[in-house]
Amino acid sequence: MPDLPPSTAIVTGAGSGIGRAVAQRLALEGHDIVVVDRTAECAQETVRLLTDAGYTARAVVMDITNEADTQALISETENLRVLVNNAGIFNTRDFDELTTDDLRTMNEVNLVAMFTLCQQASRVLPEGGRIVNLASRAAFGARNCAHYVASKAGVVGLTKALALELAENHITVNAIAPGVIATDMLLERAEGLEGLRVQQPTGKLGTPEHIAHAVAFFVDARADYITGQILVVDGGRSVGGSATF
Numbered sequence: 237m238p239d240l241p242p243s244t245a246i247v248t249g250a251g252s253g254i255g256r257a258v259a260q261r262l263a264l265e266g267h268d269i270v271v272v273d274r275t276a277e278c279a280q281e282t283v284r285l286l287t288d289a290g291y292t293a294r295a296v297v298m299d300i301t302n303e304a305d306t307q308a309l310i311s312e313t314e315n316l317r318v319l320v321n322n323a324g325i326f327n328t329r330d331f332d333e334l335t336t337d338d339l340r341t342m343n344e345v346n347l348v349a350m351f352t353l354c355q356q357a358s359r360v361l362p363e364g365g366r367i368v369n370l371a372s373r374a375a376f377g378a379r380n381c382a383h384y385v386a387s388k389a390g391v392v393g394l395t396k397a398l399a400l401e402l403a404e405n406h407i408t409v410n411a412i413a414p415g416v417i418a419t420d421m422l423l424e425r426a427e428g429l430e431g432l433r434v435q436q437p438t439g440k441l442g443t444p445e446h447i448a449h450a451v452a453f454f455v456d457a458r459a460d461y462i463t464g465q466i467l468v469v470d471g472g473r474s475v476g477g478s479a480t481f
């Protein structure tokens with residue numbers, strides 16, 4: 237592989253779970269990493285793991301729903317080439333109990349903040365830039381979380397729309413739709429880890445590294461003709477047409 241030009245990747249929600257694994261994988265691929273998270277300890281721990289391994293990384297502790305802070309993040313990041321919109325929230329509730337405030341809160345983090353970051357980044361990303369968004373298999377339907385499903389369906393639509401908008405700038409925009417991945421987010425699931433594991437065709441839960449591998453695929457320079465795509469990474473669960481994820 238030829239030497240990469242200097243490249244910085246911003247990974248939101250990189251203080252834990254999938255985001256941390258993405259940060260580690262993209263560092264391995266040669267990118268400097270900006271670890272964004274609202275929890276300082278978690279962000280700093282990811283940076284410690286990266287710098288101890290010899291990579292370049294810094295933490296930015298912020299809430300991605302603050303537009304002034306996201307603009308400062310984009311403006312202050314040198315050599316920005318990759319934006320991974322990973323930060324997200326999840327909880328479950330019967331449809332009858334959901335409020336419009338629940339929907340607004342979910343959308344504010346999972347969709348509106350992503351929209352803002354994509355727009356701000358698109359103004360500075362160079363040719364060859366990459367945006368990868370974390371959707372969810374739930375975007376195609378899931379029970380007990382209509383607000384989450386709606387926000388992630390929005391991520392799918394946003395990703396496709398931006399892929400067209402940014403194609404002439406030679407910036408690709410793709411999304412990953414994970415199935416059940418073993419992270420803290422699963423603690424919100426009533427079935428428990430074992431209950432979720434036995435529902436999977438492989439008999440295994442996905443790992444953050446599975447998702448990091450998919451992100452790295454889209455970020456690779458050789459993926460320059462792949463844009464507007466939603467890659468489902470769920471161990472085959474969606475093939476069975478299950479209504480849960």
Ligand SMILES: NC(=O)c1ccc[n+]([C@@H]2O[C@H](COP(=O)([O-])OP(=O)(O)OC[C@H]3O[C@@H](n4cnc5c(N)ncnc54)[C@H](O)[C@@H]3O)[C@@H](O)[C@H]2O)c1
Nearest residue numbers: 249251252253254274299300323324372414416417419421
């Ligand atoms: N774990 C799964 O099974 C699964 C499945 C499908 C999709 N996803 C998606 O993958 C992404 C990562 O999920 P995860 O499982 O690693 O979750 P996680 O809860 O382990 O990590 C999410 C991270 O995002 C950060 N975050 C949340 N809101 C933020 C905000 N407003 N500002 C800044 N940081 C914020 C949290 O502090 C946390 O570190 C999410 O978008 C999630 O919806 C996860």
